[in-house]
Amino acid sequence: MNDVMVDLETMGTGPNAAIIAIGAVEFDLAKGEVGDRFYAVVSLESSVTNGGVIDPSTVIWWLGQSDEARKAVCADAEHINVALLRFTTWLSQCAARDDLRVWGNGAGFDNVVLEEAYRRSQLTRPWHFWNNRCYRTMKGLQPDLKAVRTGTHHNALDDAMTQAKHLIAVMQHRPTAAHAGGLQSCTCPSGDGSLGWPCPVHPAHESPERNVTE
Known part of the structure; x- marks a missing residue:
């Protein structure tokens, strides 16, 4: 599967935030399926040593979260480098x-924080x-379609x-979302025309001359 949803739990809100958990799940937008999962609890000490x-204010925020969420980032923690390599x-x-x-x-948070940790x-x-x-961005195109929560809120894997699952549902309703957002359908041959333009799955197919049906 080519698509992966990532969620991080961190002790900050900036691009250099210290990571304390990485959760991810692969999924197939066309088939509407989720696949394999990844989860790592990261040692806060190693994240800080790494420059996190x-x-x-984020620490105070964490103190107000559920016992389940806080316990999840305290068990079996591994060094940030080990987690990133895994x-x-x-x-x-x-x-x-x-x-x-x-x-x-x-993408301006989770992806950037991960990229900075790798760097x-x-x-x-x-x-x-x-x-x-x-x-x-994608869920904003279908604001009335709410996510159905899986597991514990602020557990990185459960949130991912x-x-x-919510993104898959949004994409399945995308013709309505595309109309509301002023987008038109992608006509790329590998899709069914329901993913909208600009096509989020096929970035090379962003030219309206090539991909938009009148």
């Missing part, structure tokens, strides 16, 4: 780097920057699963 930043291996089993699309809520660890980011995708 702790924001006091994540790279897992992503390589989902799709080739050239084909891998990574979704975040939004500080002197590791190669396992996806191309042009394959960043924003779940937040919730977001992937």
Whole structure:
């Protein structure tokens, strides 16, 4: 599967936020299916040593979360470098780097924080920057279609699963969302024309002259 939804739990809100958990799930937009999952609890100490930043207001926010969410980021923590290397291996089993699309809520946070962690660890980011995708943007096209929560809120894996399933549902309703957003249908031959334009799955198909039906 070429699409992966990522969710991070962090101790900050900036691009250098200290990561304390990584959750991810692969999914197939065309078939509406979710596949394999990834989860890593990251040692806060290693994240800070790696250059991650702790924001006091985020720490206070965490104190107000559920016991289940807080316990999930305290068990079996591993070094940030180990978690990133495991994540790279897992992503390589989902799709080739050239084909891998990574979704975040939004792409300007989860994807960027992960990229910065890879950079500080002197590791190669396992996806191309042009394959960043924003779940937040897509769900905004269908605001009346609410996500059905899976598991514990603010558990990275549970949140990634919730977001992937919601994105699939949004895409299945996309003709309505595309009309509301002033978008027209993608006519790329590998799709059914329901993903909208600009096509979020086929980034090379963004020219209206080539892809929009009048």
